[in-house]
Amino acid sequence: MFFFAPEAVFAKKCISLHFVMTRLKFIGAHVGAEPSVAVAPREAAALGASAFAFNLVDPQRWASPAYTPADVDSFRMACEQLGFSPAQILPHSAFVINLGGPDPRKRAMSRRLLIDELRRCSLLGLAMLNLHPGAHLGKISEDESISLIAENINAALDATEGVAVVLENTAGQGSNLGYTFAQLAGIISFVHDKSRVGVCVDTAHAFAAGYDLSSPQGYQDMWAEFDATLGPSVLRGMHINDSQRALGSRIDRHAPVGEGFIGEEAFRRLIADPRTDGIPLILETPDVDRWRQVIARLAEWHSPHE
């Protein structure tokens, strides 16, 4: 009887709460998608991952063959069977895309490819697409480039349905924009449909751009700035990379988690932070053959009831 066993009821509640909270931490890696996208969810499952990223198309090319109906079915079926929902999947768009460059022809090509990738997301049943904001290439001002990026995102969102563009912060290498949260907020301020734009924070990029998340204070300061400029609800994913280069170097070189300048403590803090619940947390580190162990270790750091 319920009245005589309140402890049992309480224990049951704790177990289900623990299950829900554990499930909310989606940890994975950027996996392969060759010869077909259907490989990606299977590779992720083999790593013991609960999230994954992959390339929808050849990231170095302007055009890739359309998916066959068999590719699409096989991807969707694998995700369903292996338990990957759209909230756990953050595909990465092609590197050739530059929405903020000075050349109108290249911008048009970039916009076309972004639209193609957003449509591929819809075909695969996915909800978001990770995008590097763009680079001014030293030929136009940062502000001009930022408004071009927003203009092209608006055009791509107008030409598609549902899928959100998730802007990744950059290390600020070369003339790449999006190395400050204020720049990302600037782009987003011009985007008409705010429900279809978000941000993915890459820890190595943030550190290289000058956000010192290696220390407890620096970590707090980084998120305080994020919340003040962008707002906490804009965060749609994270790339979990340590940095081979020092704070503020503006050089983008990923290191295995705990083996770079950011250090293990910072990643423990990040995984324990409720802010990282329910969004894909993706490794893009060079220790590919250790990803299975790293994912298991990161998942261990998330222990809400201990």
Ligand SMILES: [Zn+2]
């Ligand atoms: Zn990226």
Ligand SMILES: [Zn+2]
């Ligand atoms: Zn990244």
